[in-house]
Structure formats: structure tokens, C-alpha cells
Amino acid sequence: xxxxxxxxxxxxxxxxxxxxxxxxxxxxxxxxxxxxxxxxxxxxxxxxxxxxxxxxxxxxxxxxxxxxxxxxxxxxxxxxxxxxxxxxxxxxxxxxxxxxxxxxxxxxxxxxxxxxxxxxxxxxxxxxxxxxxxxxxxxxxxxxxxxxxxxxxxxxxxxxxxxxxxxxxxxxxxxxxxxxxxxxxxxxxxxxxxxxxxxxxxxxxxxxxxxxxxxxxxxxx
Amino acid sequence: xxxxxxxxxxxxxxxxxxxxxxxxxxxxxxxxxxxxxxxxxxxxxxxxxxxxxxxxxxxxxxxxxxxxxxxxxxxxxxxxxxxxxxxxxxxxxxxxxxxxxxxxxxxxxxxxxxxxxxxxxxxxxxxxxxxxxxxxxxxxxxxxxxxxxxxxxxxxxxxxxxxxxxxxxxxxxxxxxxxxxxxxxxxxxxxxxxxxxxxxxxxxxxxxxxxxxxxxxxxxxxxxxxxxxxxxxxxxxxxxxxxxxxxxxxxxxxxxxxxxxxxxxxxxxxxxxxxxxxxxxxxxxxxxxxxxxxxxxxxxxxxxxxxxxxxxxxxxxxxxxxxxxxxxxxx
Numbered sequence: 001x002x003x004x005x006x007x008x009x010x011x012x013x014x015x016x017x018x019x020x021x022x023x024x025x026x027x028x029x030x031x032x033x034x035x036x037x038x039x040x041x042x043x044x045x046x047x048x049x050x051x052x053x054x055x056x057x058x059x060x061x062x063x064x065x066x067x068x069x070x071x072x073x074x075x076x077x078x079x080x081x082x083x084x085x086x087x088x089x090x091x092x093x094x095x096x097x098x099x100x101x102x103x104x105x106x107x108x109x110x111x112x113x114x115x116x117x118x119x120x121x122x123x124x125x126x127x128x129x130x131x132x133x134x135x136x137x138x139x140x141x142x143x144x145x146x147x148x149x150x151x152x153x154x155x156x157x158x159x160x161x162x163x164x165x166x167x168x169x170x171x172x173x174x175x176x177x178x179x180x181x182x183x184x185x186x187x188x189x190x191x192x193x194x195x196x197x198x199x200x201x202x203x204x205x206x207x208x209x210x211x212x213x214x215x216x217x218x219x220x221x
Numbered sequence: 222x223x224x225x226x227x228x229x230x231x232x233x234x235x236x237x238x239x240x241x242x243x244x245x246x247x248x249x250x251x252x253x254x255x256x257x258x259x260x261x262x263x264x265x266x267x268x269x270x271x272x273x274x275x276x277x278x279x280x281x282x283x284x285x286x287x288x289x290x291x292x293x294x295x296x297x298x299x300x301x302x303x304x305x306x307x308x309x310x311x312x313x314x315x316x317x318x319x320x321x322x323x324x325x326x327x328x329x330x331x332x333x334x335x336x337x338x339x340x341x342x343x344x345x346x347x348x349x350x351x352x353x354x355x356x357x358x359x360x361x362x363x364x365x366x367x368x369x370x371x372x373x374x375x376x377x378x379x380x381x382x383x384x385x386x387x388x389x390x391x392x393x394x395x396x397x398x399x400x401x402x403x404x405x406x407x408x409x410x411x412x413x414x415x416x417x418x419x420x421x422x423x424x425x426x427x428x429x430x431x432x433x434x435x436x437x438x439x440x441x442x443x444x445x446x447x448x449x450x451x452x453x454x455x456x457x458x459x460x461x462x463x464x465x466x467x468x469x470x471x472x473x474x475x476x477x478x479x480x481x482x483x484x485x486x487x488x489x490x491x492x493x494x495x496x497x498x499x500x501x502x503x504x505x506x507x508x509x510x511x512x513x514x515x516x517x518x519x520x521x522x523x524x525x526x527x528x529x530x531x532x533x534x535x536x537x538x539x540x541x542x543x544x545x546x547x548x549x550x551x552x
Contacts, residue, residue: 011362012353013255038455043321044342082261084253088270096278096305100285102295110298116309117302130259148497149223151452152348158335160269160350160450165362 001061001072005172006134006143008153011163013081013128016155020127020215022076023180024134025060026195027153031146032056048199056195059142064183068204070193072137074179075208078215080127088159090120124156132215135176144169179214181206222456224496226464226504229367230352230447230477234487235382235440238267238478245436249379252351257361264359264375265441267352267477272449274306275477276349277334280467281305284330287466287528288535303336310337317341327531329463329524333456346454347464352447352477354378369446378442384483388432440485462524465505465517468492472511 006024015022033040037054061072092112101108112119132153136143147167154162181193187207192198210217240250252266281304285294302308321343325332335345353359355369356378363369370378389395453464478486494504494516506512513521 010255012252012351013259013261014252034454039318039322041344041455042318042325043316044344045316081255081259082253086252088268090306092302093278093305096282097298097301099293100282100295100305101298101301103298116311117298118309126253128253128255128261130255151225157348158269158345159273160348163350163450 001059001137001139003172003175003177004136004138004140004143005170005176006136006147007168007170008132008164009166009168010129010131011165013130014126014161014163015129015132015153016124016126016161018125020076020080020218021181021197022132022153022215023073023192023195023197024076024136025058025071025073026197027150028058028060028073028143028146029056029195031149032058034149047201048196050201053199053202059139059146061137061177063177064193068183068193070180070183071195072175072177074135074177074214075181076132076134076215077179077213078129078132079218080129080215080220082128083220084126084128085123086126087121087123088156090122092117092119124161126161127215129215135172135174135179137175137177140169140171176213179209179211181208222458222461222496223454224494224499225453226451226492226494227501228352228449228451228490228492230449230488230490232441232443232445232447232486232488234484235380235443236267236445236478236486236488237438237440237480238265238271239438245434246439247437248439249441254359254362256358262358264356265354265379267447267449269349269351269449272352272477273334273347273349276464276467276471277307278305279471280330280334280463283466283470284328284463284528286470287525288532290532290536294535303338304330307335308337310340310342329457329460329527330467333453333460333463346456346460348452348454350450350452352449354441355446355448363448367446367448369448378445379439380442381437381439383435383437386432386434386436391433438480458520459524459527462520462522462527465513465521466524468505468507469511469513469521472505472507475507 033054033056036056040054058071062069063072064070092110097110110117144167147169150167151164152160152162153164181191183193183204184207185205187205189206190203191206191208192202193204193206194202212218237247238250239247241248249265250268251263253261254264254266256262284304285296288294296304321341324338324343331338331343333346335343337343353363354375355363355367355371356375357372358375360371363371390399456464474481475488475490476486477488480486488507490505490507492505492507493501495501502516503514504517505514
């Protein structure tokens with residue numbers, strides 16, 4: 001395993017994310033799950049019990065002791081150019097409803113202001129970033145293969161956000177994989193240290209580097 | 222199957238896709254993007270969510286027409302909301318992978334577009350990107366083989382159109398048809414003055430609030446080209462057929478954006494298909510007619526056969542779709 005730099009050149013630069021952490025090990029794990037346990041992606045999960053959690057076998061170096069282990073792979077580095085809150089909409093279509101709904105003996109009334117059929121105008125935080133870089137210690141070719149299946153990163157990929165135009169994986173003289181959340185009892189906050197990062201029961205007290213290369217620490221002009 | 226479908230839309234009539242409205246005027250939706258030098262610019266884009274919603278509606282319509290064997294199959298409100306709008310989940314999320322699998326097998330339309338079923342969220346298999354105009358600002362993004370004017374700015378491809386909404390109540394020729402037009406008006410201070418009738422007051426108020434107005438819309442010009450990508454993952458042949466069927470249904474009235482009722486947003490579309498690591502091939506052409514290339518036609522035929530079988534089952538069991546959603550239909 002060698003120190004590597006991985007670069008994602010973005011198509012339009014638009015990424016939907018609130019924190020800009022965008023850990024690459026999570027992106028790689030998603031592809032690994034797709035290839036090795038596709039059944040786990042049949043349905044979205046908001047929690048996973050410890051005995052059902054699948055540990056992936058990523059081509060990255062494992063670091064840390066005991067349950068504090070993590071992958072040698074940084075969070076995203078880059079310079080976001082702009083933050084923009086956009087909105088997406090979900091609405092009940094009355095025209096189609098009149099044709100296709102069978103109300104039976106009930107009164108044909110649908111409340112779209114509240115409840116189950118509520119119409120939505122949802123805000124979405126997006127950033128404009130020309131390219132993102134990650135630093136890792138791992139196997140170059142295997143990482144390249146996994147990334148060849150990644151066309152989008154971040155949230156709302158179903159709407160085309162986070163489109164990656166090109167991935168470049170290259171050897172790098174320096175190991176900068178520490179630009180990430182590292183378990184530390186003296187750390188400032190509880191956070192995910194390995195994928196799935198959203199899984200709250202495996203959060204640890206950790207320290208996140210304040211290095212300005214990290215996209216999450218970058219200051220918008 | 223993992224890959225992508227590229228679409229080039231050509232606008233045959235002006236496109237309205239409102240981002241902001243100020244009074245009676247509406248303006249096109251824009252998005253921040255990066256220019257060739259990496260600097261932020263604001264450019265018109267037709268949202269991927271809008272395209273996805275439109276194709277989802279078309280796919281659901283196709284499925285219900287087919288399952289109704291010629292007639293329109295009407296379904297309960299909950300199912301309608303799921304097929305056309307993606308549904309919603311209530312309460313804590315539940316996970317039943319077997320049930321999710323069965324739902325995907327029984328309803329390919331739901332499998333590709335996704336939705337909230339009961340307390341489960343089934344992710345879709347499509348990533349429908351925004352349609353980007355072929356223009357100077359995005360010339361570095363749009364592939365070279367896509368034709369269109371790369372010298373012109375997207376700003377120069379917009380125009381404004383104005384319309385009048387007429388208050389027919391004020392038209393003397395139409396007034397005789399108005400119910401209260403002949404009632405004599407009693408002026409203030411008149412000896413015959415009565416307490417105001419609430420009904421009359423309401424009508425008076427309506428009369429005083431003018432219905433007539435001039436409104437203006439910013440639109441994207443006829444003739445412009447938009448380039449778009451849709452990525453798919455883990456599609457089986459029948460699911461690909463469900464996507465083709467959605468496009469074929471949409472192609473019966475190929476419009477995007479708003480104001481279709483006044484002829485806006487009519488397009489022709491050229492779609493190509495590419496599996497990851499393989500060559501690109503022609504897929505669907507939407508114009509005066511919808512032409513399917515071999516792969517698209519075969520996938521749609523398979524989906525049609527699947528639906529025909531299902532229609533037979535529904536003839537016997539009317540609650541079949543509800544059972545399928547509950548994951549209670551065995552293969």
C-alpha cells in the first residue's frame with residue numbers, strides 16, 4: 001500500500017452537501033456493498049444493528065486500535081467557490097389524480113397543505129467546487145476500479161447533483177491521510193470515524209484537523 | 222446493467238421553467254456553475270428533478286393504461302401517490318429486504334423511480350441530471366459531438382413573451398351572460414338605500430379587484446439545444462423496459478417545462494445508450510413519432526409482456542396491486 005492522491009474533477013461543480021466532509025472511504029464502501037452485498041441497497045436504512053453491520057474489505061490501509069479503527073483516507077480537500085441554497089419541489093398532481101384515483105365511496109378530497117400528501121418545497125444546500133482531492137494509503141489499481149463505478153458524489157444524486165467528470169488516482173510523495181476525523185478521547189466532538197458515517201452508535205469522540213486544505217475548513221470568498 | 226443514457230433536446234417552441242416570480246413577471250431558473258476558468262457563473266438549467274417527475278408520471282400512466290387492458294385502471298389514493306409522486310413514509314423506518322425485493326420484482330416502475338412504501342424507502346435506480354443548454358458558458362462541459370451554437374451566451378438565448386388575461390365581465394358583448402349585470406345600482410345617500418347585502422358586497426368586491434392583467438414570462442428560445450445525462454445502476458432488462466415505456470408514453474406529447482397548454486416546451490429528443498466500458502449506441506428518437514432502436518424495443522417488449530401477464534392476474538384479483546405493494550405476491 002502506497003500514499004496516494006485521488007482527484008475528482010467535477011462536471012458543473014455543483015455538490016449537494018451540508019458539511020463538505022465527503023469521506024472517500026464511504027464512497028468506496030458504497031461501491032463495495034453494491035458489488036458484494038447488493039441486497040443491502042434494496043431499501044434505505046436509517047439504522048443498522050451491530051450484529052448486522054457488514055464490514056467492507058476496502059483496498060485501504062487500516063489504522064487505529066480495537067474499536068477505534070479507521071481507514072487511512074482523508075476527508076475531501078478543495079476550495080468551494082460558492083454556497084447556494086436551491087429548492088426542489090414535490091407536489092400532488094390533481095390533473096392526473098382525477099383520472100387515475102379510485103376514491104371508492106369516500107369523498108375525493110386530498111389535503112396537500114399538511115399530512116401524508118403535503119406538497120413540499122425543500123431547501124438543499126449546495127456548493128460549487130471545481131475539483132476535490134483526497135489523500136489515502138492504499139492500492140492504486142483497485143481504488144481506480146472501484147471509482148470507475150462512481151459517477152456522482154454527495155446528496156441528491158438522483159437529481160444529478162455531484163456529477164464527477166473524471167477521476168485521477170496517482171502516487172503521492174506525502175501521506176496526508178490524517179486530514180480526517182481521528183479518534184481522540186480529548187477530541188472536540190462525537191462523530192463518525194468510518195463508514196457508514198451516519199450510523200450514530202459507532203460514533204467516537206474524535207478530533208478533526210483544522211488544516212485549511214480540507215474543504216470543510218475552507219473559507220468562502 | 223450499469224451505464225448512462227444521454228439525451229439531446231431541441232426546443233421546437235419556447236421553454237418556460239420558472240425560477241423566480243416578481244409580480245406578474247416570471248424569470249427562468251438559473252443555477253451556479255463553473256465556467257472554463259473555474260469561476261462561478263449563473264446559467265439556465267432545466268432541473269433533473271423536473272425531468273424525473275415528468276418521466277415518473279409518464280411511466281405510471283403507461284403502466285396503468287396497460288394494466289387496465291385498454292381502459293384506465295383506477296387505483297386507491299395511496300397507490301396513486303406512490304406511483305406518480307414517490308409516496309411518503311410515516312413513522313420509524315422499517316427494513317424488510319425480502320419484501321423490498323418482491324416489490325421491485327412486481328413493480329419495475331417503482332423499482333427504477335423509487336418511493337416510500339409503508340415505512341420503507343426504496344431508493345430508485347436512476348440519476349436524472351439537469352438539462353444544460355449548449356451555449357458559450359458551458360461549451361467546456363457539453364461534449365463536442367452535440368450540435369448547437371457554442372458561440373452564443375445562454376443570456377442571448379432567452380427572450381420575454383407577454384400575454385394578456387382579459388376580464389370578460391367587462392366585455393359589453395359578454396355582459397348579458399353575467400347574472401347580476403342587470404341589477405340597478407343604488408347610490409349612497411339615496412332614499413331607497415338598504416343595508417348592504419353580504420352577497421352583493423362580495424360580488425362588488427370581486428368586481429373592484431380587476432381580473433385583467435398583462436403578464437410576462439422569460440423563456441428559453443425555440444431552436445436551442447439542451448444536453449442531459451441519466452445514469453442507471455443495477456437495471457435488469459424489464460426495468461430498462463419500464464424506462465423505455467415511460468419515454469414512449471411521454472413521447473405522445475413530448476413537452477418539458479410549464480405552459481404546455483399554450484404550446485410551450487415542445488421538444489424533439491435524441492437519446493443514446495451506453496453501458497460502462499462499452500460503446501455508445503442509438504436508443505430512442507422522439508420527434509413526430511417515437512422510434513426505438515433494437516435494444517430499446519426488445520426491453521419494452523419484455524416489459525409489455527410482463528404487464529400483460531400482470532393484467533390477467535388483476536382481472537382475477539382486483540386488489541393485486543395493493544398486495545404487490547405489501548410484498549404479498551409470490552413470484
